[in-house]
Amino acid sequence: MWTRMRPPNLRTFLCLLAFTVLVGAHRGGAVKWLALYRRAHRPWSTTRNCSRSSGLASRQLRLCRDNLELMPTVVHSALVGMETCQNQFRDWRWNCSSVLAVPNLNNDLIRGTREQAYVYGISSAALVHSVSRACSIGLTSKCSCGPLPRPIDEPEEDFKWGGCGDDVTFGLSFGEQFTDATLVNKKGRVKQSKKAMMNRHNFRVGREIVKSSLGRACKCHGVSGSCAQRTCWKALPDFEVIGAKLRERYKRTVEVKRKRKKSGGSKSLVPKRPGRSQFRQDELVHYERSPDYCSPDDKTGSVGTEGRQCTVGTRDRGSCESMCCGRGQHNYTQVVTERCGCKYFWCCYVECKTCTKVLQLNRCR
Ligand SMILES: *[C@@H]1O[C@H](CO)[C@@H](O)[C@H](O)[C@H]1NC(C)=O
Ligand SMILES: *[C@@H]1O[C@H](CO)[C@@H](O)[C@H](O)[C@H]1NC(C)=O
Ligand SMILES: *[C@@H]1O[C@H](CO)[C@@H](O)[C@H](O)[C@H]1NC(C)=O
Numbered sequence: 001m002w003t004r005m006r007p008p009n010l011r012t013f014l015c016l017l018a019f020t021v022l023v024g025a026h027r028g029g030a031v032k033w034l035a036l037y038r039r040a041h042r043p044w045s046t047t048r049n050c051s052r053s054s055g056l057a058s059r060q061l062r063l064c065r066d067n068l069e070l071m072p073t074v075v076h077s078a079l080v081g082m083e084t085c086q087n088q089f090r091d092w093r094w095n096c097s098s099v100l101a102v103p104n105l106n107n108d109l110i111r112g113t114r115e116q117a118y119v120y121g122i123s124s125a126a127l128v129h130s131v132s133r134a135c136s137i138g139l140t141s142k143c144s145c146g147p148l149p150r151p152i153d154e155p156e157e158d159f160k161w162g163g164c165g166d167d168v169t170f171g172l173s174f175g176e177q178f179t180d181a182t183l184v185n186k187k188g189r190v191k192q193s194k195k196a197m198m199n200r201h202n203f204r205v206g207r208e209i210v211k212s213s214l215g216r217a218c219k220c221h222g223v224s225g226s227c228a229q230r231t232c233w234k235a236l237p238d239f240e241v242i243g244a245k246l247r248e249r250y251k252r253t254v255e256v257k258r259k260r261k262k263s264g265g266s267k268s269l270v271p272k273r274p275g276r277s278q279f280r281q282d283e284l285v286h287y288e289r290s291p292d293y294c295s296p297d298d299k300t301g302s303v304g305t306e307g308r309q310c311t312v313g314t315r316d317r318g319s320c321e322s323m324c325c326g327r328g329q330h331n332y333t334q335v336v337t338e339r340c341g342c343k344y345f346w347c348c349y350v351e352c353k354t355c356t357k358v359l360q361l362n363r364c365r
Helices: 010-027 029-039 058-066 068-088 097-101 114-136 168-183 194-211 239-251
Strands: 159-161 215-221 229-235 254-260 267-271 329-345 349-364
Touching: 029 068, 029 114, 029 168, 029 194, 058 068, 058 168, 068 097, 068 114, 068 239, 114 168, 114 194, 114 239, 168 194, 194 239, 194 254, 194 267
Parallel strands: 159 229
Antiparallel strands: 215 229, 254 267, 329 349
């Protein structure tokens, strides 16, 4: 369509540019800071690094300047959150790859959908997780080991609390300040739009899921590797575990609407389904129904599944039947070479052959 138009004159061009900039300015919504992932592996050496161009909202800029040494951890969390989302949705029609476009998100992540709910939840969770870990491994002087649990909580004789636990209390507090800084308007008031309320809630779900995942890790001591004595500390699981838990919640996201409270003029979100008066604090919420993500559609932000890899003869989510939405698939072969038949020669080297394998693969039409 663009190629058929005559070249736009300067005025149209400037209008378009202004439009793009204006729309672009809020397209990333409250997760615009995820764009920090593009700054991975760069040093945060000066407070001048805390600039708007990094995707930070004005209240985040202050947090950035005050916590410069935590910023590499924030960047790391953006990467981890986005990677985990893509891992968790690898076989789904919507596969989370659209988040990589941040700060210019598509409609799938700005209209109030359950996919948006997941992305907000996972971003907030990743931030809390990364920061809590940064505390215990000594990446920052802003925090250190989490508090030792009281000895009364020791269930067994043969272990004692010690070591350095993840400081989830600090992680939660920093995480909340950082994410929710995007949900405040210029006058410093908490935004009350339906979208802001949804995003705020889902940020909280992300924090809660990390908090409730805090478990125990232990180290054995004893003669020749026996486990006569153990030292244990509070530790968070790998983030993939949290990503998977959150995906379970994604499946049961509650559709909500905004309602004025009976007492006073304030508004709140309530489940749309009649007969249910509240949603729980651990449930993700959304207010816009999602498309089936089968075909491309700008309005919903669906990119469609054409060209996606799928498997035949299964009934899983990644099956061609489900992935290709009845359009069918192309099959093709791919030749891969790998090391095989390795032999160990004493002492000390390994010799391998090179094998080629022919893979039968399928892609959606
Ligand atoms: C911070 O600023 C320095 C100096 O301008 C630059 O080299 C570095 O890449 C910046 N870091 C980030 C994360 O933008
Ligand atoms: C996710 O979907 C997009 C769009 O169809 C595709 O380009 C991308 O390769 C997919 N990613 C994975 C990991 O399958
Ligand atoms: C690949 O496609 C061709 C033609 O569509 C079909 O005859 C063949 O059985 C397919 N092979 C596999 C392994 O599915």
